[in-house]
Amino acid sequence: VAKRVCEEVAAGVKEDNGSAALSEKDELGGTVGYAIRFEDQTSEHTRIKYMTDGVLLRESLRDPDLNNYAAIVMDEAHERSLNTDVLFGVLRKIVSSRRSDLKLIVTSATLSADTFSSFFGGVPVFRIPGRTFPVETYFAKGVQEDYVMAAVKQAIQIHFNSPPGDILIFMTGQEDIEGTCQVLAQKIEQLSGKDGEEESGASQTPPLLVLPMYSQLPADLQAKIFEAAPKGVRKCIVSTNVAETSLTVDGIKYVIDSGFYKVKVYNPKIGMDALLVTPVSRANANQRSGRAGRTGPGYCFRLYTDRQYREELMEASVPEIQRTNLANVVLLLKSLGVKNLLE
Template identity: 60%
Template sequence: LDTYSCIIMDEAHERSLNTDVLFGLLRDVVTRRRDLKLIVTSATMDAEKFCHFFGNVPNYTIPGRTFAVDILFSKNVVEDYVEAAVKQALQIHVQGRKESLWFAGDILCFMPGQEDIEVTCDTLTEHTYLIYKFQAFASIRQFVNTVSYAIKCRKISYSMTSHDYSASRSWKMLLPLAVLPIYSQLPSDLQAKIFQKAPDGIRKCVVATNIAETSLTVDGIAFVIDPGFCKLKVFNSRIGMDSLSVFPVSQANANQRSGRAGRTESGVAYRLYTLNQYKHEMLLASVPEIQRTNLANVVLLLKSLGVQDLLKFHFMDPPPQDNILNSMYQLWILGALDNTGALTSCGRSMVEFPLDPPLSKMMIVAAEMGCSAEILIIVSMLSVPAIFYRPTGREEESDTKREKFSVPESDHMTLLNVYQQWKTNGYSATWCNDHFIHAKAMRKVREVRSQLKEIADQQKMKIVSAGNEWDVIRKCICAAYFHHAARLKGIGEYVNVRTGMPCHLHPTSSLFGMGFT
């Protein structure tokens, strides 16, 4: 950083793994260099903690330009947040906020994950369809009675009363509600729909994961519905795997979500939890990623930067000691660290690849075993989220297409097969759509592959193909992931060799339901 005199770190409150490591490193740099200015900025963060960490530095509060947001808490504890969110969205749409602003403002509803989003969208669509179906009735009372009866028959648990409609004099003018989901597995053309302006009078209801909290801003949002849950990646050192689990959001997250309603005009945030829950059951800020993730990459990075004693490194929130030791053990069995905890030559090569240590090891072993071209593709395919998707209503058709790619010996070979067929078809996006494959994910795979190839060339690794020698490729994968080995116990059931943890084949695996082992 010799050529720089000022560094700005934005969105500090997100506390991702890399920013936390960077804080520790920059703290050491700032203590040595008096001429370097470090500016840390954030929308919602505990400024005192940051000031104290950098040695009681001054902090400045700059007032924002957002509009006022009314925050409304639930009176009672909500049992089913999906049902409560649907009810709240319909109430907003039917009642309107003020008679003069009958159609003003779109709705943003947060949900923890894809499954919840799909259920919410389906239920909302079904309910709005019911409302419009019975809209033609002359009297409100008759309208309400008929809807209530229809809902009872359909066993839909949303009670409607004439009060719900009395706020709007012109309930007959009620126009459709456009329900738009957004989550990472959704094809990009459908994701882009949330940013398009709805036709006059039609209100948008965007149902999103916590990506809509900070990463993207949708114009025209005046109502936010916050069920108070999100999904977090948590590393379980006993199993040695990350798992996505649903947790209550923190107070900082809740405030960030509410702020989304006041971007373009004053708005309302409906929180589907009580004030008591907000004050006493929610953390002030979410648990930093460094305390709930696998640290193998961090350990490798810090060792390469010359940090010998990791337990003395300045972390703003030190990770659990078990996690550090577990990660060091994993690196030791992969051959990246020696018996004294210092980097080996293999470890130095692994640092050069921006990958998880087992994947870096796979690349190094592949160069020695003469199948680096295939492993390069497999590693790239493993670096992106799922490439197959199952659209609602076409599950069987997509499963049939997916089976055509299956290689019975291995899921990794299945991924290799998909890439090779995509390459044969001229990297076509149409081919991807026909076979229920994310074209955007495949383009990303191609980018990752070219970047990894550049790094391999810099490392003077030869890119050679094993041809039809698929067993060599499987040996390579075993050389990197042997610590995940499991022994067969019953039909489709295994136990982890090292931890004795019971494991099962995933339904999407090529080996699932093979009938033989």
């Protein structure tokens, strides 16, 4: 995500400066750069740097006061990842006691702003109205036994019976995503074959471009979801919850929410972390439905009932710091010189 955003901003810098005056500062890694795990695309000219929370946390080991930065923006704070929560504690100490000149901005679409404001000592809160379009939400009539097949059926129904617009399907992980893509492609192929066998007068099956999206996918295949589909072709993206907040894909009009995602949970009996398929929270569900209203009015199809949404889903997800092994975090904080971990 950091790399993707950085590329877009760098392209904007190039466009603003014009092709006649391009220099190495205008290239990716010049004025605008990024740092992710195993990859650092920055230089002495870099003024805007995009990075993951883990990279910034490791930088605080080398430079406890983060003197290289005049301002830090923490985006998607509501996700409450382990690294983000630890960074909040580290940054609060830096801002309050060692660097009063450092500007810290915490942003989120669904954050409990007052809670975070009090955590940082009653700092001001700015509420910026969003520009989202209305989204019609539909619930399943009954409990779905197989959410993969339910998502495939819903996607085919949308494809054949609804106006143009791309589809975004939320699945749990790589296995479910690849299975959904495979079954969906097979169903479309079967329907195309039936159309071909029918005599004249039958309409051809409209083409559907099915694209997977998950973290282990090669970067060139991930980039395909951002490319516009050929004219007359509907795009269907099957993704993990990375498309819930981190990525925005233009043209999405229909969202299919399986109602599940994978979370890392520590199992003390075996002393290991495990990925468990878990129902989403209501906050996650609302974020997913909002994906359909980014560029125009949209529709969200939830593969669970209204009763399940109201009575069974949690209000918000359990923060990662409350459900994972904290051994590495404790060692990291000790290496940062934190004596009392509870302060």
